Amino acid sequence: MNILGIHAGHNASVFLLRDGKVIAGLSQEKLDDVKNSATFPGDVIEVLLKQAGLTSSAIDHVAIAGKQIYPRRSYDYLFQREVTDGRTRSGLLGFAHTLEEALPARLSSLLFSPLRTLRQKRLLSDGRKELEEHLQAAGLAQTPRTHIDHHTCHARAAYHALAGQGPTLIFTADGSGDHVSATVTAVDEAGHWTRLGVTGEGASIGGIYSATTRFLGMRPLEHEYKVMGLAPYAKSYADAVYERVFAPAVDIDPRNPFRFTSSLDTRKFYDHLKAHAVGERFDNIAAAAQRLIEERVLAWIQSAVAETGIRRAYFGGGLFMNVKLNKRIQECDHLDHTHFLPSCGDESNALGAAYAIAAQDGATQPLDHLYLGMAFDAQEIETCLNVYSERLQLDITRPDDLGGKVAEILAQGHVVARFAGANEWGARSLGNRAILAHPGRMESFFTVNDQIKCRDFWMPFAPTILDTAAPRYLKDWSMARTPAPHMITAFDTLPPGRTELCAALHRGDGTLRPQVLIRDINPDYYDLIQAFEDKTGIGAVLNTSLNLHGKPLAATPQQAMDTLVNSGLTYLAIGPFLVRKRA
Numbered sequence: 051m052n053i054l055g056i057h058a059g060h061n062a063s064v065f066l067l068r069d070g071k072v073i074a075g076l077s078q079e080k081l082d083d084v085k086n087s088a089t090f091p092g093d094v095i096e097v098l099l100k101q102a103g104l105t106s107s108a109i110d111h112v113a114i115a116g117k118q119i120y121p122r123r124s125y126d127y128l129f130q131r132e133v134t135d136g137r138t139r140s141g142l143l144g145f146a147h148t149l150e151e152a153l154p155a156r157l158s159s160l161l162f163s164p165l166r167t168l169r170q171k172r173l174l175s176d177g178r179k180e181l182e183e184h185l186q187a188a189g190l191a192q193t194p195r196t197h198i199d200h201h202t203c204h205a206r207a208a209y210h211a212l213a214g215q216g217p218t219l220i221f222t223a224d225g226s227g228d229h230v231s232a233t234v235t236a237v238d239e240a241g242h243w244t245r246l247g248v249t250g251e252g253a254s255i256g257g258i259y260s261a262t263t264r265f266l267g268m269r270p271l272e273h274e275y276k277v278m279g280l281a282p283y284a285k286s287y288a289d290a291v292y293e294r295v296f297a298p299a300v301d302i303d304p305r306n307p308f309r310f311t312s313s314l315d316t317r318k319f320y321d322h323l324k325a326h327a328v329g330e331r332f333d334n335i336a337a338a339a340q341r342l343i344e345e346r347v348l349a350w351i352q353s354a355v356a357e358t359g360i361r362r363a364y365f366g367g368g369l370f371m372n373v374k375l376n377k378r379i380q381e382c383d384h385l386d387h388t389h390f391l392p393s394c395g396d397e398s399n400a401l402g403a404a405y406a407i408a409a410q411d412g413a414t415q416p417l418d419h420l421y422l423g424m425a426f427d428a429q430e431i432e433t434c435l436n437v438y439s440e441r442l443q444l445d446i447t448r449p450d451d452l453g454g455k456v457a458e459i460l461a462q463g464h465v466v467a468r469f470a471g472a473n474e475w476g477a478r479s480l481g482n483r484a485i486l487a488h489p490g491r492m493e494s495f496f497t498v499n500d501q502i503k504c505r506d507f508w509m510p511f512a513p514t515i516l517d518t519a520a521p522r523y524l525k526d527w528s529m530a531r532t533p534a535p536h537m538i539t540a541f542d543t544l545p546p547g548r549t550e551l552c553a554a555l556h557r558g559d560g561t562l563r564p565q566v567l568i569r570d571i572n573p574d575y576y577d578l579i580q581a582f583e584d585k586t587g588i589g590a591v592l593n594t595s596l597n598l599h600g601k602p603l604a605a606t607p608q609q610a611m612d613t614l615v616n617s618g619l620t621y622l623a624i625g626p627f628l629v630r631k632r633a
């Protein structure tokens with residue numbers, strides 16, 4: 051049975067499952083080169099079907115993530131409003147909008163509720179119409195179709211992708227989706243699912259974090275990781291901001307320990323910050339927001355464990371992209387086993403929707419790796435290189451041992467980009483679309499940051515660490531309990547880690563966000579790092595995503611070459627070729 055899971059909206063993505071096994075997965079951003087693209091992923095459907103040697107008539111079921119489908123324009127509006135504070139609207143509509151935003155939550159909801167209902171109805175009807183047109187164009191309009199609610203997608207993706215087994219608890223949390231911001235589900239030994247708690251979007255812990263991101267002048271739904279990165283630089287007086295501004299905002303519902311409650315509507319949290327946080331230091335605000343999510347989520351987990359006695363847990367939804375939160379959860383005594391879905395934002399909902407349908411029919415198979423995207427053969431890569439070498443001065447060679455050559459260049463202290471095999475699914479590089487550097491030299495940090503990535507100065511890089519070296523660098527790491535293969539959790543660092551991986555750790559708190567690699571998952575990448583270890587004694591490399599500032603992780607040879615050409619990068623190992631850009 052072939053199932054196509056589709057998430058249309060922010061981070062639009064598609065997954066193809068055959069008989070419960072993931073065949074391929076790709077996000078629209080990889081094709082249109084727009085980070086978190088919300089364009090309907092029609093091109094992705096075409097690419098995945100072609101890659102699998104299928105036509106649309108071979109698809110038995112289409113699983114759509116989300117019950118509520120919004121039209122494309124609503125995502126443009128969302129960002130415009132978030133970024134510009136609604137100032138772009140003018141005239142009567144602008145005045146009404148300003149009034150609606152300015153009024154206290156209760157009054158605004160009372161006065162504008164009929165207008166909002168109408169607006170919502172129209173949006174959803176337009177969204178459904180657009181979806182129908184897109185499916186028609188993809189040849190899928192007549193295929194049996196099911197809509198799976200947003201948080202069920204998050205939960206299904208985490209549970210099935212990570213080889214879920216009962217009895218277990220599944221926690222989902224995000225800004226909101228289908229009007230829900232968090233859920234807890236119990237799965238028993240026989241595999242029966244029971245939803246124990248649902249939190250609405252008015253008590254959204256993820257919504258608070260996004261509003262804080264916006265308040266700090268960064269892009270919500272995208273730059274939350276920057277707030278997390280900033281938080282460790284705050285001093286203890288961030289506690290005052292936490293107690294006064296953040297702590298009162300949300301708590302565990304005393305009537306239902308599986309859900310959150312809020313004394314204020316968290317959809318108005320940005321206004322709350324404007325009223326109470328102006329004048330507070332930016333790092334203290336970041337630290338207070340981080341403390342809030344850590345404390346409330348840990349309390350939520352502890353109550354759920356206390357109520358059910360279940361000590362194995364799975365986590366999905368955008369909130370769990372926060373690796374510092376995940377670190378606290380992983381260290382929590384209440385749980386014996388913790389499983390975090392990599393790239394668990396809405397891009398994972400195409401996967402969750404497909405798994406939800408597959409699970410109705412029989413067994414699902416977990417993801418054994420994330421290299422699920424597009425691969426290019428040597429011929430295709432060479433054709434691309436030829437186009438670039440016509441107008442640029444490039445030295446292109448084909449070394450016998452490319453991995454060994456890259457390790458040698460890295461050991462000399464140079465930075466090398468790597469494009470190999472199929473692109474990894476999700477937001478983080480797992481080595482196939484990567485920029486690599488020597489992790490034990492601080493110059494690596496400055497070179498990659500200043501000449502290539504142009505990131506904010508407080509943001510750390512991360513390492514890929516060989517499984518054999520992980521116990522030397524990571525505190526409390528174990529392959530059985532905390533394997534960390536996807537850069538989705540963080541660890542405190544042991545002394546050798548602080549020196550040998552100094553360019554790849556968070557300088558504010560000394561933590562590492564590693565990809566711990568076992569050879570079976572990616573043999574060529576593993577051997578490259580092992581060759582680097584043979585030369586330097588360091589069993590790890592600094593690994594950051596192959597992209598330019600503000601762009602998605604590269605997927606195609608052309609995107610990789612554009613990154614080489616438009617940055618301070620000198621070396622790119624692409625397919626079997628080593629490209630050196632002449633100064």
Ligand SMILES: [Fe+2]
Nearest residue numbers: 224227368396
């Ligand atoms: Fe979500």
